[in-house]
Amino acid sequence: MKFMTFNQFTIIGILLLISSSISAQCAQNTPPNLGNDTILCPGNTLQFDLSGMPNNPVFLWDDGTNLATRTISTPGIYYVDAKYIGTSIVNNGDFSQGNTGFSTNYTVGTGGSWGQLSSPGTYAINTSPSNVHNNFTFCSDHTGNNGNMMIVNGASTPGTDVWCQTVNVTPNTDYEFSTWITNVINSTNVANLQFKINGTVIGNPFLTSTVGCVWDQFFSIWNSGTATSATICVTNLNNSGGGNDFAIDDISFAPVCIQSDTIEVEYNNNPVFTLPTSYDECDGSTLTLDAENVGFDYEWSSNETTQTIQVNTSGTYSVTVSDGGYCDANQEFNVTFHSPPNAGADGVADFCDTDLNVDLFSLLDPSIDASGTWYDQLGNPITSGQLDISNLAGFNQYDYVLTSPFCPDDTSSFDLDIKTFLSAGTDFTEQFCNDGTVDLNTFISVTNPGTWTSIDGLGGNIFNPNTGVLTLDGLTKGDYTFEYVVYSDAPCTSDTAVGIIQVSELAQIQFISDLTEGCSPLTVNFSDMTIVNGSKNYTWYVDGVQVGTDSTMTYLFDDVRCYDITLSIETDNLCLKTYTESQMICVNPDPIADFKFSPASIFSDNPVVSFTNESQLNANNIWDFSGLGGSNEINPDFTFPFGEEGDYEVTLTVYSPKGCVDSTTQIIPIRDQTIYYVPNAFTPDGDNINNVFKPVMTVGIDPQMYKFEVFNRWGEKVFESNDYEVGWDGTYGGQLVKDGMYNWKITFTELKTELVITQMGTVTLLK
CATH class of the missing domain: 2.60.40 (Immunoglobulin-like)
Known part of the structure; x- marks a missing residue:
């Protein structure tokens, strides 16, 4: 039996009224079936599965959910509505029949510079926006097929109806109105569309995407009320024609049918257990097990049917408790009887x-x-x-x-x-050089008497086990082990302290050098020749100053004197020995090379130079005259190349009696003299002999700083030249001048001194 509240009766009544008015449209749909009213036991669940219903209805449950499946676990009355969408009654809603079945305030596009839809307020039925306008994007219809759609170049007059159609409707019936719309061009000025039925706005204004060819759906539910017809219109609200271009497809207007079902679910009580299920008892006692739940039916694993039973053996006992055979439960009791404890014998x-x-x-x-x-x-x-x-x-x-x-x-x-255990103390390790003696008792940390033993078998002349004294003299490098043993009463064991004496050797130092004397700077290499066991740390000293820390040492001696050399060797970072070789290295004095030359000014026409040796300790003298020659004389003379100006390097190398050497180099400058000649007459008579008057400039003249001028007796300049290769041909103003005496002036710079020289004189012109 199904129980319903007042509100549920009201809802069902309304649904029945609607169902009766549209029964012809909804009769083909299957109503949902939630099954018969039922009773469940606690913990049980009930699942509804409507996923296999035909025609894919949309579900609405009493809790507001809309899934096809639902699971409940509490008592109550549950109901569901199945909503079906009927067949669309719009004629040519997918525009497959072309430009028919609807009215519009837009006009069919007639063409222009951009294609058929060049003008705002025009439309076309086509398979793609790109076919009717050059700037529109390519789009398939909203299902992805090559079907028709209505393509619109939006008008700039708001409130213009784009598409309208009148259909017959059943009063008091819900209808689903939907369509798909896309922008046909990438533009932020998108179409702003309003949907109306019988002049009444439904839904909110619809804006397309700013990206072309993105189909979005408009969807709304409309109730016909008392109406028997519906005029459906899509209106453009835009007031601008730029952008505002769109396509519309698959306009649908279909009745909504609702079928319902209700079920009531009740829950019975399960048996309740509150007592413990595990028990521990001592052997010989008796335990009472209680199934509780007075008035229920009982069935024990021992075949007893009473609420309680008595047990005295370990095991698992179970009971099934039922409320008359509908909801039952099983309870197990684990019972253990324990043996008395046994602590064992003393x-x-x-x-x-x-x-x-x-x-x-x-x-x-x-x-x-x-x-x-x-x-x-x-x-x-x-x-x-x-x-x-x-x-x-x-x-x-x-x-x-x-x-x-x-x-x-x-x-x-x-x-x-x-x-009580008697300790021999802690082990110890000590390090000594092989010099003197050591008492091992010094390192024992306890006063318990014991005995010494040399593990290495050292004889009594080296180690005395009675006194614990070790003689270090003559011991070679190594670790010597000794044991000190103290005895205790059983079960305590004897105790042993192990002592290790690490003996290192003092080095008997020997070292050599590759030189014992030489000239400054003198580089000497020293090498250690000491033979000693153990690691070695070296320290070299020259006249008491530390200069090295390796087995070999290289030192540069500068000062002319003899030096003490000292080597310290520390073996095993413990035993230090030092040895000094006095006056081992001597540095001999060096000669000093020096000379003078004369004359102070030397010219290429007489390049003979005299050298004066002013060296010290110069037992031998070797002269090098710029690679042109040499000499072993003390004060030689040397003739440089005649007529060749230049700076010549002269090097004097001198050797002391001990073979020490020094050298010095000086530059010998040899220069050309300035030489020129000016004739005192010339004959410009055309016989090609002495026709031109010019100074003869030879050496020492800067050609860039030369000027030659000729004047007549009245001081008038008749010739001028800056090139000493160009002379006066005896003409002035294109005419040969008269015989007579003319004045000349030469100005030039001397190369070797950069001195500006001016010379004047006269010349006689003869024809």
Whole structure:
């Protein structure tokens, strides 16, 4: 039986009224079936599955959800509406029939510079916007097929109807109105469309995407009320023609049919268990098991049918409790009867105080349960059975108590005899040089008497085991091991301290050098020749100043004198030995090379130079005259190339009696003299002999700083030249001048001195 509230009756009544008015349109649809009213047990769930219903209805449950499946787990009345969308009653809604079945305030495009839809307020039925306007994008219809669509160049007059159609409707019926719209050009000025039915606006204004060829859907539900017809219009609200271009496709106007079903779900109670299900008892006792739930039916695994039963053996007991056979539950009881505890027999044990911590549980027979607790003489528990005996001596008694939560305790007692351990002290390692003696007793950290032993078998002349004195003299490098043994009462063991004496050797230093004397700067290489066992650290000194830390050393001696050389060697970072070789290296004095030359000014027409040797300690003298020649004389003369101006390097190398050398180089400058000649007459008579008057400039003249001028007796300049290759041909103003005497003036710069020289004179012109 299904139970419904007042609101549910109201909703169902409305649905029945609507259903009766559109029954002809909805009769072919299958109503949902939630099944019969039912009773469930606690914890059970009920699932509704309407996913297989034909015609793909849209579901609306009483809780507002709309999935095809639903699972419930509480009592109540549940209902569902199945909404079906009928067949669209719009004629030619997909424009497959072309330009028919609708009215519009737009006109069919007639063409222009951009194509058929060049003008705002025009439209076309076509398969792609790019076919009717050059700037429109290519688009398929909204289903992706090559179907028709209505393509619109939007008008700039707001409120213009783009598409209208009148259809017959059934009163009091819901209709779904939907269509698909896209922008046909990438533009931010998108179409702004309003949808109306019978002059009444439905839904919000619709804006297309700013990206071309993105189809979006307009969707709205409209109730016909008392109307028997519906005039559906799509209106353009834009007031600008730029952009505002769109396409519309698949206009649908279809009735909405609703089918419903209701189910009532009740829940019975399951048996309730509150008592424990696990029990532990001591052997010999009896336990009562209770199934609770007074008035229910009982069936025990022992075939008893009472609410309680008595048990005295371990095991699992189960009972099924039912409320008359509808909702039932099973309960299991785990029962364990335990044996009394056994702490084992009493005992005695010996220990040494070096054991520090004794595990008292190790005193028990392995068959004894080790879950008990140990107690000292004062009855204090010993944590984890670990007993610290480091400060105990003699006999001490300890009790082991084994308890059980279900049976009486049991106790066993143990006497512990604890002996004292005598220590030989800590091991030690000491390092010494092989010189003198050492008393090993110095390094023993305890006063307990013991005996010494040399592990290396050193004889009594080297090590005395009675006194512990070791003689180091003559021992080679190595580690020498000694044992000091102290004995204690059993079960304490003897103790041994191990002493290691590390002996290092003092070095007997020897070193050599590749030179013992020489000229400054003198580089000498030193090498250690010492033979000693062990690692070596070197320190070299020259006249007491540290100069090196390797086995070899190279040193540069500058000052002219003799030097002390010292080498210190530390073996094994312990044994230091130093040896000095006095006056080992001597640096001999160097000669000093120096000379003068004369004359001070040397010209290429007489390039003879005299050299004066002013050197010191110059036993031998070697002259080099710029690679042109040489001499072994003390004060030589040398003739340089005649007529060749230049700077010549002269080097003097001198050697001392000890073979030390020095050299010096000077530049010998040789220059040309300035030479020129001016004739005193010329004959410009055309016979090609002495026809031109000009100075003859030879050497030492700067050609860039030359000027030659000729004047008549009245001081008038008749000729001028800056090229000493160009002279006067005796003409002035294109005419040969008269015979007579003429004045001349030469101005030039001397190369070697950069001195400006001016010379004047006269010349006689003869024809």
